[in-house]
Amino acid sequence: MKRSLIMNGVFALMIATISSCSVQKQNTMSKTELPERKEVLDVSRRANQYFMNKWQDTGKEIVGKKVWPSNLWTRAVYYEGLMALYSIDPQKKYYDYAMSWSQNHKWDLMRGTYTRNADHQACGQTYLDLYEIDGRKHPERIKAVKASMDSMIATDKIDDWWWIDALQMSMPIFTKLGRITGEQKYFDKNYEMYAYTKYKHGGNGLYNPIDKIWWRDKSFVPPYKEPNGEDCYWSRGNGWVVAALAKTLQDTPKSDPHYNEYLQDYKDLLSALLPIQREDGFWNVSLHDPTNFGGKEMTGTALFVYGMAYGINNGLIERETYLPVVVKAWNAIVKDSVQPNGFLGWVQGTGKEPKDGQPLSVNKEPDFEDYGLGCLLLAGSEVYKLK
Template sequence: MKRLLTASFFALIMAGMTSCSVQKQSSAGKVNLPDKKEVLEVSRRANQYFMNKWPDTGKEIIGKKVWPSNLWTRAVYYEGLIALYKIDPKKEYYDYAISWSDKHNWDMMRDTYTRNADNQACGQTYLDLYEIDGKKNPERIKFVKASIDSMIATNKVDEWWWIDALQMGMPIFTKLGRITGEKKYFEKNYEMYAFTKYKHGGNGLYNPEDKLWWRDKSFVPPYKEPNGEDCYWSRGNGWVVAALAKTLEDTPKSDPHYQEYLKDYKDLLSALLPIQREDGFWNASLHDPTNFGGKEMTGTALFVYGMAYGINKGLIDRDTYLPVVVKAWNAIAKDSVQPNGFLGWVQGTGKEPKDGQPLAVDKQPDFEDYGLGCLLLAGSEVYKLK
């Protein structure tokens, strides 16, 4: 049954659609792309702040618990660092990533045979470094492959019960599929993705009506936001955007599920257009701007990454999305990245809009690494825009 939008949210959507329509019409003219030197400077500045603060790549992260430094938050940072390295190949970036991988023996977090995507996320960087060095060091992917092969050896496909897991896990399967040429990685990737999309939470975590994703079964209807709308967490949907962009990058177009990934990716991006904030950011709660509304960098950066990637690859309409990307990137560069490289407006770890709130330009999140990873992923694709 089609759900009714609240009057206030309907007005917001219509205003946003009008804005996007105007953007598309005006974008036939020249859109001023961010200056490449400035994009690089912003990315370098934020990254240098972090590298200066964390010179020891193996140092444990101490918060409410003690975490090894190859946990998922740090893994996302290194994904971003590798993306930066590919447009700005500084040896210090490469050495920093190699040092981190060496400190953890190129293994998953705590257990090679973990089935938890968060614990496997570090494997994305190991695979990237293996390829950067011309596939000359098979020990770099030994444990990644063993971990994923152990999952393929079973019939279980329900491990990705929260949408963040798609970004942590899917790119490992598709990278291994591309590197080895073995279809089993693409097949298992789809089986697990399909379970998340269609079955977790009862009928799946994807809502084809709104083209957005619930974070996990805790947020499927009848759960509602204060304004009566469904709860769509910005960063959670950002993780899905990133997962699909990376999956499209490595999955052959001949794969039987490529078109479904592409449709889900394009549909999700289209759902973001009318709800971009006037200042360029997206709210932490995508369909309830009154529930901890305000600037939020991580979800916004992941949306920028996914949209800029699509423009660069010719997957989405440039005239529609370029003004949105430029507006969002400019907002991040101006309002989030501070003169010393510190990132403001970063929502701390969690699973919903209220976590880590309230945000501020000078507030330190509980983990500062994944936000930087999101920024570097975005910057790397914005840099490539032509």
């Protein structure tokens, strides 16, 4: 009897141990298993539909602390994401929504054709996409974008991109135009301006070759420090750089004299992100100081996912190294950020540093809700392509 009880106890312990291991394995798999394409598409569609339902009028001004036209940079980033979604899920309603937005703004840039501000130019990326989607038959769609870039090329000024967000807003326009027109001048000007940001702004440039990460602008170049004594590297700012470099590599010919530098900067930045991913899959808003508003944040994480997944899909980075990181981050976004109705939680509001838009939460609505969705859709479009 005693022996039977002991054996039963041992058997029960074995079952409990096996069950516990099974649960742990399931939890691990949920973080590291590549999702089905249908699941990626469902998540992207759900988040996008929430936004389209809320903003049915594509020309409606955005009212907050002041009034902005709807072709400002935040909305432009959303449409970048929508075009990425359209590339894997070509629904007519996406095309119509982007066309309506572009036509409402007469295919012009925010603040006018001859603006030099990258934020004001960002909407041009979608105009260029729509121009190509329809077989390059409608030159009016890129007239203002091309005139704006040509006006910049016509001057010697190359210091416009004094904050790293600008790289994502404007670099892809130069490289898209270079590819579309076949004219080298767009690639050349793009590099000149990029190099000034990298090597000159803030004294010795906004790129730290030691850490292989970027300071957001000269305000954060040392001696500025985070509370823990580390340099301040803002997650979303570096996410913009990742996206800018991915798009630049997509359109820049490998024969271009600066292609290899872009590629090395891209690979170095991604490698610097590997050891600082959070256990839950996200990255902190302050990449080197998890104590400064540490917590989940979707936008920077989504941009890193986009850049890494793009690199895997195009053979630029090692699949074995980066796929688990991408999958872990994407699954964390799906689990913790994308709500059943499509609302996105854990989105940091507009700003330039970790403290902006804080504190974050799963149900807090940021001051602008569009660019966060753009980041998600960019990420989803590349995760969808993973095999």
